[in-house]
Amino acid sequence: MKHIAVIFCLAAAPLAAEEPGQYGTLNPDELTWQSQIDKAKRGETSMTLCASGYMLTKSGDHAAARTIFEACARDGYTGTMTWMSQLDNNGLGGEYNPDAAAEWDRRAAEAGDPVGRFNYGLDL
Incomplete structure (x- = not known):
């Protein structure tokens, strides 16, 4: 019986090693930085998405943060x-x-942001 279980496990191993993208859009990565960047590229913004740009720029990934911030x-x-x-x-x-x-x-200043107003005053 042990031999049959081992053979079954070895035969099933390739099934578990399939590509992670095999499920298409029905099971997308939702909790990755790349998923946040992809949402921004699609124009799907939210307060939490915008806040993730802060984390990305603080971690040094300024190009990705720029994508989200834009x-x-x-x-x-x-x-x-x-x-x-x-x-x-x-x-x-x-x-x-x-x-x-x-x-x-x-x-930012014209939209009423206090930091934008301060910075724009310095810019002038």
Whole structure:
């Protein structure tokens, strides 16, 4: 009986080793950083998605944070506009661009963000 169980386990091993993407969109990765980036690329923003950009930039993945912040800024999340300003003003995840940074600050200020107002005042 032990031999039959061992043979069965060995025969079933290839089934357990199938590709992780085999289930398509019915069973997507939901708790990975890549899933957050993919949501931003699809334009699916939320407060929690936008906050994940903060974690990504603090961990040094500025390009991924930029992807998330840009999507969130398009949807009006002012905190991400000030983060885009910080990224542009320091050349993180893209080229150093103080003019773009000032534009992000202006947008945040006009939307009523206090940090955006302060930063835009400094930009002037």
